[in-house]
Amino acid sequence: MPNSPSDRSSEAPRRVCVQRKGPLLMEGPVEVELEDGSVVTSDRFRVALCTCRRSRRYPWCDTSHRDRT
Numbered sequence: 001m002p003n004s005p006s007d008r009s010s011e012a013p014r015r016v017c018v019q020r021k022g023p024l025l026m027e028g029p030v031e032v033e034l035e036d037g038s039v040v041t042s043d044r045f046r047v048a049l050c051t052c053r054r055s056r057r058y059p060w061c062d063t064s065h066r067d068r069t
Contacts, residue, residue, distance in 0.1 A: 023048035023061035032059050 017025040029043040040059065048061035055062045 022065060023050055025049075034059065 014030075015027045019025065026047050026049060028045050028047045029041065030047050030049075031039055031041045032049065033039050042060070050058050050061040050065075052065040054064035056064065
C-alpha cells in the first residue's frame with residue numbers, strides 16, 4: 001500500500017471536520033476504501049464524505065441529507 005502510515009510520517013495530518021447534520025469534510029486528496037473493497041479517489045483540495053447514505057454519488061455527498069421545503 002503506497003500510502004501506509006509510515007510513508008506519511010513526515011506529512012502534516014489530514015483534517016476532518018465533523019458536522020452535526022452534514023457530511024464529513026476532509027482535506028484532500030483522498031482515497032476511500034468502500035465496504036466491497038473497491039477504492040475511489042478524489043484529488044480535490046476538500047471533499048465531502050456522505051454519512052447518511054442518501055447520496056446518489058456515495059461516498060461523496062450530494063446534499064441529499066438536507067431537509068427540502
